[in-house]
Amino acid sequence: AQSVTQLDSHVSVSEGTPVLLRCNYSSSYSPSLFWYVQHPNKGLQLLLKYTSAATLVKGINGFEAEFKKSETSFHLTKPSAHMSDAAEYFCVVRWDLGGKLIFGQGTELSVKP
Amino acid sequence: DTGVSQDPRHKITKRGQNVTFRCDPISEHNRLYWYRQTLGQGPEFLTYFQNEAQLEKSRLLSDRFSAERPKGSFSTLEIQRTEQGDSAMYLCASSLNSRDFETQYFGPGTRLLVL
Numbered sequence: 001a002q003s004v005t006q007l008d009s010h011v012s013v014s015e016g017t018p019v020l021l022r023c024n025y026s027s028s029y030s031p032s033l034f035w036y037v038q039h040p041n042k043g044l045q046l047l048l049k050y051t052s053a054a055t056l057v058k059g060i061n062g063f064e065a066e067f068k069k070s071e072t073s074f075h076l077t078k079p080s081a082h083m084s085d086a087a088e089y090f091c092v093v094r095w096d097l098g099g100k101l102i103f104g105q106g107t108e109l110s111v112k113p
Numbered sequence: 114d115t116g117v118s119q120d121p122r123h124k125i126t127k128r129g130q131n132v133t134f135r136c137d138p139i140s141e142h143n144r145l146y147w148y149r150q151t152l153g154q155g156p157e158f159l160t161y162f163q164n165e166a167q168l169e170k171s172r173l174l175s176d177r178f179s180a181e182r183p184k185g186s187f188s189t190l191e192i193q194r195t196e197q198g199d200s201a202m203y204l205c206a207s208s209l210n211s212r213d214f215e216t217q218y219f220g221p222g223t224r225l226l227v228l
Contacts (some may be wrong), residue, residue, distance in 0.1 A: 043221045044204070092155075102173075104155055106154070
């Protein structure tokens with residue numbers, strides 16, 4: 001079955017340190033991959049998306065993700081965390097053009113001063 | 114604001130009552146999606162429309178749920194005979210179908226509490 005797994009339900013970092021949020025997918029072929037962020041009481045916002053043009057994808061607010069087909073991973077990183085990065089992050093896959101999104105369970109990112 | 118809007122933002126109802134939610138997509142978007150998100154979980158797909166046609170429904174969408182998009186613009190999601198298990202955030206998203214990998218833009222959601 002096609003699925004997406006976020007390996008950590010909660011990640012805590014200090015402000016100014018790197019962020020790594022891990023995501024693996026299972027599929028017999030390469031899906032479309034996305035990272036969305038959800039701040040408390042706000043809607044889901046797209047951070048970045050993988051469209052097969054480049055394996056390293058840059059998104060908003062300094063985030064980036066690398067698609068690794070051999071590892072079926074799409075981990076999200078940021079070199080230096082900011083307090084405003086504290087939110088819930090979802091790794092998302094889609095297996096057909098224009099179809100439904102399949103969300104991971106989410107990773108809550110906490111940023112300590 | 115030209116984003117996706119949803120109304121109401123919050124709804125409290127008693128078990129057994131019917132509720133209806135509305136979603137207004139971004140104006141030029143021809144696809145509209147409904148998702149449900151329960152506490153501590155990621156959103157789960159319910160159904161989607163291309164223009165006025167409902168193209169896919171999840172098994173999560175029981176016969177108490179019905180969605181419409183009569184003129185290919187706004188959509189409504191109705192839940193009949195609500196149950197406590199229906200308590201969740203109901204999210205709407207819209208996108209423009211194109212040859213490129215489309216992006217779904219989400220509204221703020223309608224939070225439903227069934228007492």
